[in-house]
Amino acid sequence: MHLGTTQGYSEAQAQSLVDRAQILDRARVAALDPHRSAPATGGIIDQQADGNYEIMPTEIARVRGEYRTSFIIDPENGRMPILPGSRDIYAEWREQGFGRFDGPEMRGVLERCLSPGTQVPLLGVFGGVGTGNPGGDNPVRNIQIVQNENYVVILGEYFSMVRIIRLSDETTNYPGDKWMGDSVAYYEGNSLMVYSNNFRPEQSTGILRSSGAFELSEEYTRVSGNELLLRYTVIDKNMYSEPFTAEIPLRRMDPKNKLYEYACHEGNYSLPAMLRAARMEEQGLLK
Numbered sequence: 529m530h531l532g533t534t535q536g537y538s539e540a541q542a543q544s545l546v547d548r549a550q551i552l553d554r555a556r557v558a559a560l561d562p563h564r565s566a567p568a569t570g571g572i573i574d575q576q577a578d579g580n581y582e583i584m585p586t587e588i589a590r591v592r593g594e595y596r597t598s599f600i601i602d603p604e605n606g607r608m609p610i611l612p613g614s615r616d617i618y619a620e621w622r623e624q625g626f627g628r629f630d631g632p633e634m635r636g637v638l639e640r641c642l643s644p645g646t647q648v649p650l651l652g653v654f655g656g657v658g659t660g661n662p663g664g665d666n667p668v669r670n671i672q673i674v675q676n677e678n679y680v681v682i683l684g685e686y687f688s689m690v691r692i693i694r695l696s697d698e699t700t701n702y703p704g705d706k707w708m709g710d711s712v713a714y715y716e717g718n719s720l721m722v723y724s725n726n727f728r729p730e731q732s733t734g735i736l737r738s739s740g741a742f743e744l745s746e747e748y749t750r751v752s753g754n755e756l757l758l759r760y761t762v763i764d765k766n767m768y769s770e771p772f773t774a775e776i777p778l779r780r781m782d783p784k785n786k787l788y789e790y791a792c793h794e795g796n797y798s799l800p801a802m803l804r805a806a807r808m809e810e811q812g813l814l815k
Contacts, residue, residue, distance in 0.1 A: 536595055
């Protein structure tokens with residue numbers, strides 16, 4: 529489907545996408561034939577089964593009454609304006625000769641359980657943000673927002689991520705870089721305006737590449753008793769040719785549901801095992 533600058537799907541197009549997602553979901557959870565033959569020699573065996581227990585969203589979010597073709601509303605084509613030739617810190621390290629398994633630093637922060645990956649809350653992982661699905665709430669998008677006189681705290685169920693945001697119109701003044709950046713906020717009418725910078729460059733991901741110049745402006749606006757609209761703008765002169773703006777709807781959780789402690793592949797045995805195997809391979813111990 530060629531979308532061009534089309535911002536919204538028609539009802540029929542949206543239903544077609546939902547139907548396709550439901551077909552894929554039924555195939556995903558269907559029982560395998562216990563009498564199936566062994567995989568072909570040299571065939572690819574992936575880890576898809578590891579994720580089949582996850583809830584797969586099968587609904588399309590409505591934003592301002594539309595079924596959006598992209599979260600991004602500016603530029604009009606709904607695409608990130610990636611700067612030609614831009615390189616994040618991992619690309620720079622690779623150019624310096626470092627390999628994927630030379631050390632833990634070359635693995636992504638998500639794999640190392642240091643951060644939920646994306647710099648923008650609730651963006652893009654494991655199905656991203658929708659309006660819910662019949663199976664329940666996806667832990668990736670569940671958040672709790674708490675506010676007192678001086679701070680707004682946003683707790684994400686995914687990675688147990690906590691953002692402590694100062695309610696102040698002062699600019700950020702943290703002397704170093706932080707996961708999820710350093711944030712200040714203020715109210716403008718009915719909207720909470722949040723500005724963040726000082727992100728660690730290692731937080732760059734395939735979903736949203738970034739550098740140490742990454743800046744994020746967010747606007748949280750209540751649109752009904754059960755829904756907030758999150759509008760955010762990304763600026764990174766090293767990665768993007770211009771700022772881009774997106775909108776995501778946030779719906780109140782069903783009161784029967786709760787946030788739970790999140791565990792990132794307990795023990796992280798895979799990381800030392802990969803690095804150990806790489807050192808053994810370098811020494812000619814693996815054949």
